[in-house]
Amino acid sequence: xxxxxxxxxxxxxxxxxxxxxxxxYSVSGNPYLFWYVQYPNRGLQFLLKYITGDNLVKGSYxxxxxxxxxxxxxxLKKPSALVSDSALYFCAVxxxxxxxxxxxxxxxxxVVTP
Amino acid sequence: DGGITQSPKYLxxxxxxxxxxxxxxxxxxxxxxxxxxxxxxxxxLIYYSQIVNDFQKGDIAEGYxxxxxxxxxxxxxxxxxxxxxxxxxxxxxxxxPTSGRETQYFGPGTRLLVL
Numbered sequence: 001x002x003x004x005x006x007x008x009x010x011x012x013x014x015x016x017x018x019x020x021x022x023x024x025y026s027v028s029g030n031p032y033l034f035w036y037v038q039y040p041n042r043g044l045q046f047l048l049k050y051i052t053g054d055n056l057v058k059g060s061y062x063x064x065x066x067x068x069x070x071x072x073x074x075x076l077k078k079p080s081a082l083v084s085d086s087a088l089y090f091c092a093v094x095x096x097x098x099x100x101x102x103x104x105x106x107x108x109x110x111v112v113t114p
Numbered sequence: 115d116g117g118i119t120q121s122p123k124y125l126x127x128x129x130x131x132x133x134x135x136x137x138x139x140x141x142x143x144x145x146x147x148x149x150x151x152x153x154x155x156x157x158x159l160i161y162y163s164q165i166v167n168d169f170q171k172g173d174i175a176e177g178y179x180x181x182x183x184x185x186x187x188x189x190x191x192x193x194x195x196x197x198x199x200x201x202x203x204x205x206x207x208x209x210x211p212t213s214g215r216e217t218q219y220f221g222p223g224t225r226l227l228v229l
Contacts, residue, residue: 009154032214043118043204043220044157051215090156094214101172102218104156 002027004093006105013112019081021108023074023091033074034092034102035065044090050074061085081112117141118221120205125226127192127199135190135224137205144210146188147218150174151202160203163188164210192226200228 003026013019025031032051036044048059055067065076076089091105117140127133139146145164149157159172163182177196182188188207192199202225206218 034217036220041202041223041225043120043222044206046217046219049215049217101159101162102157104158106154106156 002031002093002095002103004091004103004105006089006091006108008108009106010109010111013081013110015083015112015114016080019076019078019085019110019112021076021089021091021110023076023105025072025074025091025093027093027095029095031072031074032094033065033067034094035059035063035074035076036090036092038088038090038107040087047076081110083112083114086110086112118205118207118219120203120221120224122224123222125224126229127226128229130194132191132193133226135192135203135205135226137188137190137221138186139188139205139207139221140186141207141219142185143207143219144185145208145216146182147206147208148172148178148180148188148190149204149206151204151223157204160190199226201226 005024034049035047038044047063048057050057050067058064063078088107090107092102094102119138121136147162148160151157158174160178161180163169179191204223205221208216208218
């Protein structure tokens with residue numbers, strides 16, 4: 001079975017400060033990890049994914065994520081947050097045996113204040 | 115939201131009524147998915163289809179039905195058996211899943227409300 005946890009319902013950060021959104025996962029085999037962002041009343045937009053290779057993955061809009069196998073984590077980061085980064089962020093995981101079935105976390109609301 | 119369209123944007127259902135949500139993609143993707151989103155619960159998989167004329171139940175299929183007669187289209191019907199249909203419904207597509215590495219791309223969603 002696969003599962004993913006986003007321990008924070010909301011993250012508040014001032015514009016220009018670093019942003020981190022946390023994600024931990026549990027899978028039976030090698031994990032495939034994804035981050036998506038959702039703006040109000042819109043669909044999900046793909047940000048980045050980890051499949052294999054470098055533990056630091058770079059994605060869209062200046063976001064990056066660090067894969068940590070020992071801590072089973074895949075935290076999303078941005079060095080300098082913008083007000084426009086305010087949105088709902090979802091982490092998702094899939095293991096190699098689950099082909100198309102993604103397991104999503106509950107989401108973390110990010111609020112960036114000017 | 116790319117090449118995936120969902121219609122309508124808002125849909126109202128009366129008691130005992132079946133309603134159908136449309137999902138069309140022009141990405142030439144083999145696989146398509148339907149998710150339900152409720153506040154604070156993330157996304158839950160309703161149905162998925164790897165290829166035309168084939169589909170499987172996801173985690174919460176009860177009260178829903180689908181068809182996949184064309185590669186581009188994967189409509190979802192919310193039947194009267196679904197007692198709590200109010201939610202935001204998201205359609206997604208991907209290349210045919212073979213390794214687990216495939217990225218799913220999402221449509222803009224349909225919000226279903228019960229009158």
